[in-house]
Amino acid sequence: MRNNKTFFANIDWTLVTIYFCMLLFGWLNIYAANYGEGAYNLISMQAEPGKQLFWIATSCVWIFFILLLDGKFYTTFSYLIYAFMVLLLIGVLIVGKEIGGAKSWYDLGSFSMQPAEFAKVGVLLALSKYLSQLNLNLNKLETQLRALAILTLPILLIMLQPDAGSAIVFASLFLVLFREGIPAVYLTIIGLAITLFIITLKFEILTATIITTVVTILFGYLLKKGRNSIKPAIFSLIIGLGFIQSVGYLYNDILRPHQRSRIDLILGKIDDIHGAGYNLHQSKIAIGSGGFTGKGFLDGTQTKFNFVPEQSTDFIFCTIGEEWGFIGSFITISLFVGLLFRLIILAERQRSTFSRVYGYGVATILFCHFFINIAMTIGIMPVIGIPLPFFSYGGSSLWGFSILLFIFIKLDAYRMDILR
Amino acid sequence: MSRNKFADRRLFFYFLFGGSAVLLLITLFGIQVINNSYKISAENNVIKAVTIYPERGYIYDREGVLLVTNQRAYDLMVTPRQVRLLDTLALCEIINIDLEYFNKNIKIAKRYSTRKASLFLKEISKQTAAQLQERLYEFPGFYLQERTMRQYPESSAAHILGYVSQVPDYILKKDDYYKRNDNYGISGVESSYEKDLRGVQGTQYLIRDVWNRPKGSFANGEYDSLAVNGKDIELSIDIQLQEYAEQLMLNKKGSIVAIEPSTGEILSLVSSPYYDPNLLVGRSRSPNFNRMYKDANKALFDRSLLAEYPPGSTFKLVNALIGLQEGVIYDGTRFTCDEGWRFSAKLKIGCHAHRSPLNLIESIEQSCNAYYCNTFRRIIEKYPTAAAGYENWRNHVLSFGLGKFLDNDLYTGRPGRVPTVDFYNKQYGEKRWKAPTVISLAIGQDALVVSPIQMANMCAVIANRGHYYTPHIVRKVDGAPLNDSTYSVPKYTSIGKKHYSTIINGMERVFIGKHGTAKTARLKDIEICGKTGTAENPHGDDHSIFIAFAPKDNPKIALAVYVENGGWGSTWAAPIASLMIEKYLTGKISNTKQEAFILNGNLMNTEDAK
């Protein structure tokens, strides 16, 4: 019966439109970032804009095959795909090409491939598969641990490369568990941990200890639940103080110097616009100098003259900010918000848990990239090298994100069926 | 379906995504729309102001002879990032530096910036630069930058002209016109007329990328400004006279200052030992400077402006004039001299053997000490207290331009000293001193000191019969005569004009009198008036002093000559003054024997006892 349907039946055109708008806008900015650099043709396979056109075209081939395949393929083979991706992540540690001190890339002759970008699909499929089991109770510790294990394995492998940015993205999938019913207390604890983490780094260990103690006592007093609340209060205080100590240990002994200085920059503990802070400073100058309306397409000076590093990959937003101004920033952010909200709306209308979990996963991953990437270019977050989906130059990430998104579009097209 | 009871949790995602987007938008609005500093930083990033250096003004003498011009030189610049050196030694060899210098300066440049060029070696000569230019392609990261250096075609008048060097740090801090490595006049006219000579720097705005590569001009040069060349300056110096004076002072320590009395223009200003101003140009400046700085004869020290000597017997002229003005002596007043002036067994001022008594004119001719001790005593004792008499005397002296700064266009100077009443009160106690206590002032000794230029000005006062124009070194700036009342309004002494003629007659007798102290230096065809002096030097041979002007009527030149360790004023200083006058007025020298004696004279070995 389904075979009688046309190829494009039930496709969500809103997502597809946003997707191609992003590709177009992204490509224009990659073109601008490379413009004026030399006499060679920008639309050739020697230049980034030309190569990106190739990646866009090949992404369309992927999309074609994804839409062609039966939706059941993904549910059936999700664990297999997961296993294959894990193998790829192990393999890259062995035969990967080392770039900038990290083994994150397979060297395939004229192109390189970053398995972490594709592993997102496998991990999300496996997570969806696991959570879509009937009568799964996420309140049970065993279930929680199994779900976490699916996430933790690739995170550990990616940490070995090491690639902190991708690891954070994978970790963000925890939010999907929250939607699926894991107790809210976990999220609260994670929220508190992040707050404590920032306080500790910003104000040193001693100050953080005092703040935590005072806040705990205040809460204990305000809640006034009687004597039996004293024990848990003391218990949580001990946990909190222990956490502060381990943050100090992590910061001082585990983080590498360049990671420490990136964090210090964001927290305003160091102000060094020529050394560690040079990239961030130049990035803010480029975006800030765009003003409200921007300098105009191809008229940016900061990105064109290479004041901004990685200007067509991780820092592509600088070109947007400089040449298109606040209007460009607004359009970009609006496109993402539109994409993310649409994903949530679509995920919620799925009849199958598998599709819903997958939809939330896509939204969470894209959000993570979108927020961290833009936040780092304007100094809200430390510099974490992850691309801006559909905008940044790069084959692996564009393929990865396109596959990720269009599997969901395909699943959504099958939403009337129950997929397990 | 069972877990759809958690559907409300979708709201968390809406808040998280929406809230994050709002946070980003607010931050971006702040950076892009509200805060303007990023736009300025962006301009600073790409728009590089390139300084266009004006040509420094030329300096001419009063006859239009070019004294100071500019020559091309080159600075070797380095951009550390671009340095790819295969043969460091070859580079060192061409520019004549050692590896240590090379490594040190590369390190300094790196510390400043790896992307931006810094000065590696300054002021390379044209020849070396030409050699280097040919092979520069072998040394990526290095390039030559043109700059100008001073050049002195006459190799003379070093102290007057001063020198130009990189702008010192303390100027950089207080004057934002200057940038590091700009030229700056350190001394002499180069310093006092720095603002006229330097011109105005121009600026060209260029767009550069992060590697400092030019990408065209900014806004089609709309904001560019042109450089304005420095103004040319004409000095009052007569370079021929200056060079002659320098020859006469060769191998002697001391100073010659010649002034045109009718204008106050300085005709020559010599401090000896002197040096070739070309020594303080370019890369050799620093070693030469250090060598001369350490030299015992202090060639860098401008004696004509900064040395302070007692005026000695030349000061008797001033005391004679004050005596006449105060009415304590007349032309015919005679004082006896018993080989000196005796006040008590302890206090005696000696004199040489001569006929006694002498009248005023004869006292000048023969420089009688006793005559002036008596005159000085009468001047002071005319008043009820020594302090009142002294104060009155002192005011007369100050009107000759002594004891205070001249406040002219020379870059430096000294006030000299005419001691105050307080000075002696401190030394002897209030009311514990009288005229005899300070009697050495009668013959220009005691605590009285004047600089050679003040001495020459004092001579010009007498030549002018009672007034002077503040001595100055520059006649014209940019072709226009100085328009400054400081130099055009005469300053009068407190002595009546009528009193000068007697004194001037006495000064003439110094040359033509039978007993004249400078009769050997007389000139056949020129009426010349002068006065010898000797300044006691506690460290060695006395200093020989002479002041003179000529012709007697409508004087064209007044001068002061100091020869350190030259003994009697008549031995060295008087013949030098006479030669200078003849040279200036006639352009010839008649007494070639005396000229040869002076030119060959060497007093440099007469070291001060240490």
Ligand SMILES: [Zn+2]
């Ligand atoms: Zn006598």
